[in-house]
Amino acid sequence: MASNGYYSNPPDLASILKTLAGLAPQNQYQLQPVAPTASSSSLDQVISYPHQDPIKEHRSNHHQISAPTLESFLPTTEQINSTSLKKPVVAKNVVDPTCILDWPAGLRCVMKTVAKHESVLDEIRRLLKLQHEHEEQWWNGRNSLIAKLKVRQEGQRKLDEVLNAVGGVVSAFHPDTNVNAMERELQTFDLKVYKAQMQMVREMNAKLRSLGVPFFGTRSDLVRPASKKLAMTKGGDEMIDEADLVKLQRRMLEMLEDLCNE
Template sequence: MASDNSHDAADLNSVLRTLSSLAAGSSQSTASAQPQNIHPETAGPIHRPTPEIASHNPHQPQSNALNRPATPTVDPATITTWPAALRYVMRTVAQSEETQLRIRGLIRSQHSHERQWWNSREALVKKQLDSKEVSTAKEDEAEITNYDAKVYKASAQMADALIAELRGLRIPFFVLRSGLVRDSPAGGDVKSSDQAASGVTRNELADLQRRMLELLQDLCKE
């Protein structure tokens, strides 16, 4: 059955090459790039914003500067509560079309790869059904298991790439200082009134990150 692996191996290898390119930071801008990886189910790598060069013409109106969103005074690496994170995002991401375009690219790429992986798996199953006379149920199961393991590894790489991109964009809860993240106490979570002073638990941080991803998808949907 080894010779039958070429169909989906090519597709998966293509995805893994894309993921490798993303991790190396060698991909092109998401405005024109082919789908990359985000996990969540991953969009392509994003170039960091390039500072605009001010005009040397004293008579030219500085419209770009006037339209630029105000620089936030809060360091996102210190934000540990949802209300503070929401205010920060609405003052930055919501007012920056460039940032929204980058996040849309991440979402688009993630969805594209998820569809590609699913379609390749369906094609593999169909191929096995069409070639029952030359393969056994055990061989088919091993082939599916091998494919699923490759997809799991690729999706994990894609998730790491997404987190790296969100860190680069300074999104709250993805740039939180390590000193503000603590293990959950054995007796349960600390009181909410103590949360801001003591940071967040790892479980709380995971929940806040998922909530932030949902907000970004709603804010940047096409």
């Protein structure tokens, strides 16, 4: 049965192949199915929002995060000032008075100290004055004790004469015994004076050492005891006899006293 429509005149096979051949170049760029990957979500975002350009967005972000400038790597003024303040100061060669072992070096050191610091000489003058006051006090005290003992001895002698004249009982103490008693009292007094004098010497030595006067703060490892005969320390430093150090101390005190009296 013949009908009017699409199937009324079916095309032949040759015309179909010709039509397909003409459409083949247009279908070369047809999208192929892609397996879902981690980047498919990004692709979906691009497809869903076709108005956003990824390249333009990257450029805008690049302009928003500015690169560090050259000035940020340069030190600031505060850093430069702090660095300049931390520069090590080269100390001048200063003679350590605790290491001086001979008189010429000690004399030069103390004269420089007195010349730079006037208060040092005033303090030394005060110490010497205090020393003389104590020595005078001790000397007067000893003489007073001797006079007191002599008066006691003379009074005992007169008392014995009176008792002997009236037939009384004379003291049983022999005159030699009284002399020995006086000597014992003097020895006790001298021992007290010696202890007080040693205490004063220690205090003066400490004060002179703090003032930088040589021979009064000498390092103990540089002082050779009288029982040893070593000429140098283990480190090769020279040493001084204890007796020689005492002589230098006395010489220094005499020089300082003359200097204070000028």
